Amino acid sequence: MGKYRYRENGPAWSVRFLPRSPKQDEFMNFTKMEKTEGILKKLPHVSHLIFSYHHSIADGFTCVRLARNFLTLLDDVIAGNAIDDTVQYARMLDVDKQNAAMDEIQKSFEADPELLKERTESYLRCASESFLSQAYPQPSKRSPEIVCLPRSLDSKTTAKFTARCKKEGVTFHTGFCSVLEATVVRVLQEANVNREKYPIGGLHSVDQRCYWKGEEEAFGVGLGILDCTYEWPKDVLQNFWANAKQFHKLFKDQHSKKSSMEHAIIENLTGQTPLFFISSEGLDSPPSKIVTYATTNMRNVDGFFGDCGEHVRLIYYDRLSTVQGLSAMWLSTFQTFDGQLMHSFQYNTQLIDNSLANKMADATLQTLREVSDMP
DSSP: TTTTOOOOSOEEEEEEEEEGGGGGGHHHHOOHHHHHHHHHHHHOOOEEEEEEEOOTTTHHHHHHHHHHHHHHHHHHHTOOOOOOOTOOOOOOOOOHHHHHHHHHHHHHHHHHHHHHHHHHHHTTEEEEHHHHHHHOOOOSSSSOOEEEEEEOOOHHHHHHHHHHHHHHHHOOOHHHHHHHHHHHHHHHHHTTTSSSEEEEEEEEEGGGGGGGGTTTTTSSEEEEEEEEEEEEEEETTTTHHHHHHHHHHHHHHHHTTTTTHHHHHHHHHHOOOSSOOOOOTSSOOOOSSEEEEEEEEEEEEEHHHSSOOOOOOOOOOOOOOGGGGGGGEEEEEEEETTEEEEEEEEEEEETTTTHHHHHHHHHHHHHHHHHHHHH
16 A cells, blocks of 8 residues: 555545454554453454555545544444445535635745745744764665654653653643654664764644634644754753654644744745655655654554444554655654554665664653653
């Protein structure tokens, strides 16, 4: 499914149903959640369901709502309940509200050239000097491929980290991204890349429905990309939470400025962008500047998947994006489910080799454990 190719005339989605087979056991054992064995005692029949959507019709929150609708309908079918096919499960986003918000931003830029200059500079900063590429040479010149490294954190540590974020006045998102960026600094220092400050740029997928009144539950594409660049000091763990608070403040400031709706307007007005597309042929050499990472955070998905009926229960959930064309070193997709943090480290094989990717994925959770236990 990761290699599925969409055609211009559709369809813009696909689905595959795979009954359990022995060749899937290794993956199931590796991704097993704490509640899995208890669930399987009650519901022993396991299948894999893979949905693929083009981003022109769906974002992450639309995808999980569609998955929940499918699971609840499947439960009704198994139970023998009648299906009312007149029910409309989706109301689409109001495109006029999206366009009006972007028109307002464009007018403010056209009326204030200094504001446009300031916001353009902020956007361009997210692609900084590629320290990881310098420390860890380009692994391959072959065509880029996607590799996904799923990791999960035990519920006890997840709860401890969540509580610590709340105590420090940061969100789970800004707390976890601070962990990611602190881990980058540690990995660079292990490779003898020593600096006073480490600028790290990130691109964060945000649900823009919060900007449009009455659209919170709407289906469609409400996705926006927020840029956030923070300079981490060399003593990253000694003052981790103080820096996490500063990162949180910067992130919230970017969110309040609706940074995620600015990018297309900035590119249109100035012709400038820090981003580039990696073609299917890949890169001959690593770029001098690149965004360090990108994120997509579905928050807590228990409300979507926690109770889908008596006969159906989700035991594992993950998302995969086509990162081989993304101008960032990797993509972190994460959420909490059944009390556990689920983190998927997805990377382009031309930008990061397998050993570095596994090192980053494992070191991220180790950093999280350390900062959770800090006095």
